[in-house]
Amino acid sequence: MFARRIAVVGTGYVGLTTGACLASLGHRVVCGDVDPQKIERLRRAEVDILEPGLAELVAEGLAAGRLSFVVGAKTAIAEHEDGAEIVYLCVPTPMGVGGVADLAVVESVIDEIRGLLKPGTVIVNKSTVPVGTSQRTIELLNRSDVSVVSNPEFLREGTAVEDFLNPDRVVVGSDEQDAAERVSALYARLGAPTVLTDAASAELVKYAANCFLAMKLSYVNAMAELCERLGANIADVTEGMGYDRRIGQAFLSPGPGWGGSCLPKDTSAMLQVADAADFEFRLLRATIDTNERQRQRIVEKIRFAVTGKRGGSLSHMRLGIFGLTFKANTDDLRDSPALAVAALLRQAGAELVAYDPAVRSDNLRPEISSVTVVDDPYLAGKEADALVILTEWPEFRTLDWSKLASAVRSPVVVDTRNLLDKDTLRRAGFTWTGLGR
Numbered sequence: 001m002f003a004r005r006i007a008v009v010g011t012g013y014v015g016l017t018t019g020a021c022l023a024s025l026g027h028r029v030v031c032g033d034v035d036p037q038k039i040e041r042l043r044r045a046e047v048d049i050l051e052p053g054l055a056e057l058v059a060e061g062l063a064a065g066r067l068s069f070v071v072g073a074k075t076a077i078a079e080h081e082d083g084a085e086i087v088y089l090c091v092p093t094p095m096g097v098g099g100v101a102d103l104a105v106v107e108s109v110i111d112e113i114r115g116l117l118k119p120g121t122v123i124v125n126k127s128t129v130p131v132g133t134s135q136r137t138i139e140l141l142n143r144s145d146v147s148v149v150s151n152p153e154f155l156r157e158g159t160a161v162e163d164f165l166n167p168d169r170v171v172v173g174s175d176e177q178d179a180a181e182r183v184s185a186l187y188a189r190l191g192a193p194t195v196l197t198d199a200a201s202a203e204l205v206k207y208a209a210n211c212f213l214a215m216k217l218s219y220v221n222a223m224a225e226l227c228e229r230l231g232a233n234i235a236d237v238t239e240g241m242g243y244d245r246r247i248g249q250a251f252l253s254p255g256p257g258w259g260g261s262c263l264p265k266d267t268s269a270m271l272q273v274a275d276a277a278d279f280e281f282r283l284l285r286a287t288i289d290t291n292e293r294q295r296q297r298i299v300e301k302i303r304f305a306v307t308g309k310r311g312g313s314l315s316h317m318r319l320g321i322f323g324l325t326f327k328a329n330t331d332d333l334r335d336s337p338a339l340a341v342a343a344l345l346r347q348a349g350a351e352l353v354a355y356d357p358a359v360r361s362d363n364l365r366p367e368i369s370s371v372t373v374v375d376d377p378y379l380a381g382k383e384a385d386a387l388v389i390l391t392e393w394p395e396f397r398t399l400d401w402s403k404l405a406s407a408v409r410s411p412v413v414v415d416t417r418n419l420l421d422k423d424t425l426r427r428a429g430f431t432w433t434g435l436g437r
């Protein structure tokens with residue numbers, strides 16, 4: 001394989017994983033970031049996101065001399081002898097005004113590096129960007145000797161390294177075939193199916209996939225509600241559906257709604273894109289509305305479980321909250337459904353004491369304002385009127401539920417992830433309420 005000289009701009013989730021994984025594939029990678037302290041830590045292989053295997057890969061790349069970290073986009077490009085051949089843009093594209101992706105950072109990086117690029121350089125957009133960004137990047141670059149390629153990333157938090165190195169597919173889009181082929185060749189060793197396409201289609205694949213996943217989850221959450229009304233069991237229904245290979249078993253677990261830094265942002269952005277194209281995307285609108293409603297529905301479920309009646313008051317009820325992150329195996333709280341449900345419970349007057357394996361009480365982030373965080377799960381249960389599972393951390397299964405039963409005021413569990421074994425809970429003396437059964 002031919003080792004390429006690669007610069008990665010941005011060492012966030014996607015950038016750092018991309019840099020470390022490309023280095024592990026044998027390429028020479030320099031990662032640049034604006035934050036000097038972060039770069040210092042990365043040079044010591046200190047990775048501050050919770051991502052299995054990433055710190056090890058960074059340490060390996062550093063030791064092999066294939067991976068290095070520098071301050072600034074310009075330095076990342078210039079650090080390579082003869083300049084970088086391929087420059088990955090992995091910078092934030094947050095939700096801007098009206099749900100439209102904000103491209104300010106992409107634009108300022110392009111401004112910064114424009115004059116520095118050698119003829120023949122390929123710019124790769126890895127950030128999730130609206131359709132048309134490749135075209136906009138070409139205009140901003142204003143260099144006919146530099147190519148732009150869209151190469152969306154499909155990794156999930158918590159399994160980012162695994163997803164990068166064993167992808168379901170690689171998507172590379174450009175209006176310049178040669179540039180697209182150079183980028184897809186970087187991943188040749190992975191042996192994944194590759195979709196080579198035009199820039200607009202590649203950009204759309206990412207949104208289309210994330211919106212479809214969100215739709216799948218909203219569908220399952222709606223189906224779980226219907227199961228409750230019809231006396232059916234959602235676990236059996238989804239299992240039965242999932243054996244159909246056109247549907248698949250994955251991504252069919254009901255929960256308190258989908259969240260995180262991607263699905264909410266991308267569904268809103270897609271809706272804006274559709275609006276701007278004068279297309280009324282009703283299915284996507286319903287997907288988002290169903291998700292909003294799901295949070296309220298969870299609160300009503302908790303209300304019923306605690307008070308025994310619809311519309312009962314949660315005022316001064318003490319709830320032990322298990323899980324704050326948007327899903328298990330991550331410490332990410334961005335757009336967490338658990339926090340959204342917690343905020344609604346607070347509004348309803350409940351007092352919340354929360355435990356999450358990835359959130360420490362001495363390192364509280366601004367997202368957590370309305371919740372008291374404890375470092376001991378049994379403290380979260382102390383004198384609680386109910387325990388509520390909001391994130392599917394596997395370790396909740398193996399808690400000493402008898403010990404929790406003697407700590408609570410009332411032995412009620414509302415399990416919004418259908419995570420726990422209800423017989424174990426019953427034996428410990430709890431009543432268990434899940435979703436969709």
Ligand code: UGA
Binds near residue numbers: 255256327
């Ligand atoms: C998502 C996509 O799954 C990735 O393919 C994509 O690359 C990434 O966004 C991105 O755009 O960067 P991620 O945000 O890490 O990945 O999280 P997911 O694992 O997709 O979970 C999203 C939400 O759905 C979480 O709140 C999770 O708890 C929920 N979920 C997931 C369920 O409620 N049930 C399920 O069966 C699966």
